[in-house]
Amino acid sequence: MKVLVAVKRVVDYNVKVRVKADQSGVDIADVKFSMNPFDEIAIEEAVRLKEKGVATEVIAVSMGVAQCQETLRTALAMGADRAIHVQSDAELQPLAVAKLLKAICDKEQPQLVILGKQAIDDDCNQTGQMLAALAGWSQGTFASKVEISGSDISVIREVDGGLQTVALKLPAIVTTDLRLNEPRYATLPNIMKAKKKPLDAVTPEALGVDVTPRLKTLKVTEPPKRKGGIKVKTIGELVDKLKNEARVI
Amino acid sequence: MTLDINRIRETLDHLLYRWLDVERLTRYPRYAEHDRATFDGVIELCARLAAEKFEPGNRLSDIREPAFDGTRVSLPEETAEACRAYNASGMPAAGQDYAHGGMQLPYIVEMAANSFFSAASIGLKAYSMLTVANANLLMAHGSETQKRVFAVPALEGRYFGTMNLSEPQAGSSLSDIATRAVPDGADFAADPLGPRYRLTGTKMWISGGEHELGENIIHLVLAKVPDEAGRLPPGTRGISLFVVPRLLLDASGAPTGERNDIALAGLNHKLGYRGTVNTLLNYGEGRFPLRAPGGTDGAGAIGYRVGDLGAGLKCMFHMMNEARIQVGLGAAMLGYAGYLASLDYARQRPQGRPTAEGATPAKDASQPPIAIVEHPDVKRMLLAQKAYAEGALAFELYCALLVDEQHGDQPARADEARLLLDLLTPVAKSWPSEWCLEGNSLAIQVLGGYGYTRDFPVEQHWRDNRLNMIHEGTHGIHALDLLGRKVLMKDGEALRILFGRIGATAAAAAAVDGLQPLARQLSAAVEIVALATAEAWRSGSARAALTNATGYLRAFGHMVLAWIWLDLAIVSAQALTAAGTAADFHRGKLAAARYFFAYELPLVAAWLAPVRACDSLCRETATDWL
Ligand SMILES: Cc1cc2nc3c(=O)[nH]c(=O)nc-3n(C[C@H](O)[C@H](O)[C@H](O)COP(=O)(O)OP(=O)(O)OC[C@H]3O[C@@H](n4cnc5c(N)ncnc54)[C@H](O)[C@@H]3O)c2cc1C
Numbered sequence: 060m061k062v063l064v065a066v067k068r069v070v071d072y073n074v075k076v077r078v079k080a081d082q083s084g085v086d087i088a089d090v091k092f093s094m095n096p097f098d099e100i101a102i103e104e105a106v107r108l109k110e111k112g113v114a115t116e117v118i119a120v121s122m123g124v125a126q127c128q129e130t131l132r133t134a135l136a137m138g139a140d141r142a143i144h145v146q147s148d149a150e151l152q153p154l155a156v157a158k159l160l161k162a163i164c165d166k167e168q169p170q171l172v173i174l175g176k177q178a179i180d181d182d183c184n185q186t187g188q189m190l191a192a193l194a195g196w197s198q199g200t201f202a203s204k205v206e207i208s209g210s211d212i213s214v215i216r217e218v219d220g221g222l223q224t225v226a227l228k229l230p231a232i233v234t235t236d237l238r239l240n241e242p243r244y245a246t247l248p249n250i251m252k253a254k255k256k257p258l259d260a261v262t263p264e265a266l267g268v269d270v271t272p273r274l275k276t277l278k279v280t281e282p283p284k285r286k287g288g289i290k291v292k293t294i295g296e297l298v299d300k301l302k303n304e305a306r307v308i
Numbered sequence: 309m310t311l312d313i314n315r316i317r318e319t320l321d322h323l324l325y326r327w328l329d330v331e332r333l334t335r336y337p338r339y340a341e342h343d344r345a346t347f348d349g350v351i352e353l354c355a356r357l358a359a360e361k362f363e364p365g366n367r368l369s370d371i372r373e374p375a376f377d378g379t380r381v382s383l384p385e386e387t388a389e390a391c392r393a394y395n396a397s398g399m400p401a402a403g404q405d406y407a408h409g410g411m412q413l414p415y416i417v418e419m420a421a422n423s424f425f426s427a428a429s430i431g432l433k434a435y436s437m438l439t440v441a442n443a444n445l446l447m448a449h450g451s452e453t454q455k456r457v458f459a460v461p462a463l464e465g466r467y468f469g470t471m472n473l474s475e476p477q478a479g480s481s482l483s484d485i486a487t488r489a490v491p492d493g494a495d496f497a498a499d500p501l502g503p504r505y506r507l508t509g510t511k512m513w514i515s516g517g518e519h520e521l522g523e524n525i526i527h528l529v530l531a532k533v534p535d536e537a538g539r540l541p542p543g544t545r546g547i548s549l550f551v552v553p554r555l556l557l558d559a560s561g562a563p564t565g566e567r568n569d570i571a572l573a574g575l576n577h578k579l580g581y582r583g584t585v586n587t588l589l590n591y592g593e594g595r596f597p598l599r600a601p602g603g604t605d606g607a608g609a610i611g612y613r614v615g616d617l618g619a620g621l622k623c624m625f626h627m628m629n630e631a632r633i634q635v636g637l638g639a640a641m642l643g644y645a646g647y648l649a650s651l652d653y654a655r656q657r658p659q660g661r662p663t664a665e666g667a668t669p670a671k672d673a674s675q676p677p678i679a680i681v682e683h684p685d686v687k688r689m690l691l692a693q694k695a696y697a698e699g700a701l702a703f704e705l706y707c708a709l710l711v712d713e714q715h716g717d718q719p720a721r722a723d724e725a726r727l728l729l730d731l732l733t734p735v736a737k738s739w740p741s742e743w744c745l746e747g748n749s750l751a752i753q754v755l756g757g758y759g760y761t762r763d764f765p766v767e768q769h770w771r772d773n774r775l776n777m778i779h780e781g782t783h784g785i786h787a788l789d790l791l792g793r794k795v796l797m798k799d800g801e802a803l804r805i806l807f808g809r810i811g812a813t814a815a816a817a818a819a820v821d822g823l824q825p826l827a828r829q830l831s832a833a834v835e836i837v838a839l840a841t842a843e844a845w846r847s848g849s850a851r852a853a854l855t856n857a858t859g860y861l862r863a864f865g866h867m868v869l870a871w872i873w874l875d876l877a878i879v880s881a882q883a884l885t886a887a888g889t890a891a892d893f894h895r896g897k898l899a900a901a902r903y904f905f906a907y908e909l910p911l912v913a914a915w916l917a918p919v920r921a922c923d924s925l926c927r928e929t930a931t932d933w934l
Contacts, residue, residue, distance in 0.1 A: 093352070129345065244397060246396065247350060248409070
């Protein structure tokens, strides 16, 4: 069984991004990028499936600028067998990514696609669901446990207020939540081995996908600054402020 | 308050790729399979391991220092977790040949990657540093069997290693060690693990000397083999090297089930580096008597000789230059961690108001307080720390590159690198140990009273860093080495190479707008150091020359660091004319360089005054006057 894993190159979680002066977006020049943490969990899950003998091949896919290949190398060093880079300098929105993944699924015929539940840059939480709709496959999102036997897959999902177990048929889409596993670190020998693993590059055009953005960003602003606190003298004053200034009661 | 790993990473990338162009190393056959992607992969891995597995245990292992109940040493679980993560990463074997499971990683990249661990927790880092030094030494001087049985498991992350030089009565002066090694039985020379001896004696200060973090501990021990009359040979030539496992192993590497006769006499309770257990070990006192494999029963720790009789110190010091780069780098990274912590605090702490523009320093109390980072005196302390820490880091990487250049295919360049590194080693060890410690003190000052508490990390940085002027040869001993030996080597050849390189930097800087005055200042510093070297030795008496060796070490170090800073300034000045978004990054480097030239380099002349005058005060003061 082939497993496809989508990995995204995002601004590192330690970076405090700043909004650009013209409000067109955040400043990402000279900041550090790394693999979306949810996608690390996705790779780890796929590699574990391979180690258990359930998966036969793990393919990592990333879309975007040339440096996405660095992210793919990390995926290969963690244990993916080969990688596909869909090269594009365009802004790739979730629908475009889902279409590209669908095109790759058509070609590679994986039984399982694992994605992060969301990417920590835009927090969309859409791609997995869109891919499931486009492919017409079952989906188990926000997974905290995945079990496969034969053509059945059981996914424990983290939902508001508890856990939900869904039983699905393969082929299926799984998106990962934080508690699914603790991703491994790439080791030095595996970093060297990753160099020799195949990494193919394709373009959206070659896959027949139009990636033109459908959504327009009007402007990006900083969250409002927190105001300094004050001391109230009486409970009455507090109630008054909550009612009339903060308008929360 | 967490360590800003990304800031360190940014500076490292700048130094490795923009300043030193380490990618060119991939032209050497040894490194041909590498490229920037593999270098970055290792650096990224170590940055994460340091942040996720080392930093969380740093304060904890400081507060819960190692304890000994008479039988076992207990360490926090976080110590074990950090060591496990490091050992599983493949880092212990990073520099080894592919054939030995290594990665043939250039030394400079290995050092850069390791630097994160020192910044995150130098006390937890020490276990792996010692283990790797131990295994590298065995790989260089051990027999094939010794490599396989003792070193390879350490490189695989299963065993830990120690270095046993010091004794209670012999620290700086190793010629006075008294640990004895006696041939064990008539067939002692026939043991497949190497000539077998019984060791008795006491080793002091042994870091990592006893714990249960791994499957075994491999001790490397210096000892003397007595002559027929039972006398220990005098001097360092009588010292031999022995490999002494905590748990005995057979020739296949399997444990025999016996514990070697090494007893933990007690732990040392230290100012800093408390994450590292430090021990007093009694070899052969009979606590764990052994059935002798072929010789005498009973007391005596079994050890196997490594290398020839009397060649112990030579083997031990073979990789000393590299070990000392690591000490210097550790000191630099503690300085860096203190700089980042105090910078972060200074940006957030409101206190005081700006000094008024007018003739009186009256302040407008109706204005809100400003962040302390705005005060010129706080900026001074931050600039000083930046100049010390980033300068030291750059210098240590330069030294590490000299190690790699010895693997190059041009013999002349390799020889030059070897000689230059020999000269620079006492500075590489001592300069960061002294000045990044001063930086750590300034970090405490920036935080004021808060810096003096355990609620902030800067007091621990200072305590941890205080060790570095003491171990691996004290400050004073390195000063003697520099002025007494290194600058004289090959008739001053090493010194000429250094002056040549400094001259080239000064010449390049003279062509860069704004850097001309610094170039002149550096040339003047070189002149005065050259003069002082000759003047110190003018009487031809070592005793006279070396009386003020420590002042010389200081001045020499500042000259070297001024050179490094000027070279860095050239790179940043050029980057600024190309103008990018990282302008602040490069302006910061230029400000640190200017700070160093304006506030630090002028001290060189003052430090050299007693050296040049061969001032005899410190020699001739009678001990009774003190
Ligand atoms: C935390 C810690 C960890 C250590 N880990 C290890 C380890 O793992 N293995 C190991 O073998 N050792 C270890 N050491 C020992 C360390 O290397 C010694 O402490 C060091 O070499 C100094 O020896 P000493 O303490 O006996 O001081 P001494 O040699 O007694 O020196 C005391 C002072 O006298 C000065 N002095 C001595 N001789 C001269 C001279 N000829 N001329 C001028 N000045 C002189 C010194 O510079 C110093 O200032 C460790 C020490 C510490 C504190």
